[in-house]
Amino acid sequence: MSTVDSACGRASVAWRADPYTDALRTGRGPLFLRRHDGWLLPLEVERWCDQADSADMAVLRRCEGPVLDIGCGPGRLVAALAAHGSRALGIDVHPAAVARAVHSGGSALCRSVFDGLPGEGRWGTALLLDGNIGIGGAPEALLRRVAEITAPRGLLLVEGACADVDERVEVRVDDTRGGLGATFPWARAGISAVERHGRAAGWTAVEEWSTEERCFVALRRAN
Ligand SMILES: C[S@@+](CC[C@H](N)C(=O)[O-])C[C@H]1O[C@@H](n2cnc3c(N)ncnc32)[C@H](O)[C@@H]1O
Numbered sequence: 001m002s003t004v005d006s007a008c009g010r011a012s013v014a015w016r017a018d019p020y021t022d023a024l025r026t027g028r029g030p031l032f033l034r035r036h037d038g039w040l041l042p043l044e045v046e047r048w049c050d051q052a053d054s055a056d057m058a059v060l061r062r063c064e065g066p067v068l069d070i071g072c073g074p075g076r077l078v079a080a081l082a083a084h085g086s087r088a089l090g091i092d093v094h095p096a097a098v099a100r101a102v103h104s105g106g107s108a109l110c111r112s113v114f115d116g117l118p119g120e121g122r123w124g125t126a127l128l129l130d131g132n133i134g135i136g137g138a139p140e141a142l143l144r145r146v147a148e149i150t151a152p153r154g155l156l157l158v159e160g161a162c163a164d165v166d167e168r169v170e171v172r173v174d175d176t177r178g179g180l181g182a183t184f185p186w187a188r189a190g191i192s193a194v195e196r197h198g199r200a201a202g203w204t205a206v207e208e209w210s211t212e213e214r215c216f217v218a219l220r221r222a223n
Pocket of ligand 1: 043048070074075091097130132135
């Protein structure tokens, strides 16, 4: 077992489904989250495995202090931050994602956001991009956890769905070619739902923007 694998020992197995591992290895989809009724949410594996694009850079320009990228995947954001000399750490429960993030020049740990993390209470900015507000399937609980991790007055940059949705779902990773992972809880939240869950978890929305058909909100921790 590699160092990354053993460090991942306590992390969730849901995202470790083979279809996701295969997509991370090849850098290609198709890959989806499949809801029980058959509805498919596309996962943009090619974009995640590429370099940070202009929409990503618009997020990274807003970062303050050390940055924690939650659910960093193959690590394009931590790699871009490292290349600009910023302190950044990615965390992800998937060993192949973490290995790829480290290979791309970023710092990354195989850890769940709900586990103990280095620098708790000191991160200047936390990132929840690419739909990662869905992690754990309960946005308010996730946002409370992120408030524990970030510094007082810390910043949280969230990518929400551009549609006005607020749903908790059970999903599986599906490559539509026979590869199907285990069921796990997920959530989708539009910007107003993110703001509402954020308020309940001690965050105040300070800015909204959209670019390249992606929608974002910046939240600040009260104290
Ligand atoms: C929708 S994908 C986003 C991928 C990513 N942002 C990227 O650039 O590739 C969700 C990611 O969150 C990770 N993840 C799921 N549950 C997690 C948890 N509890 N803590 C940290 N990461 C988690 C998954 O392994 C997956 O890589």
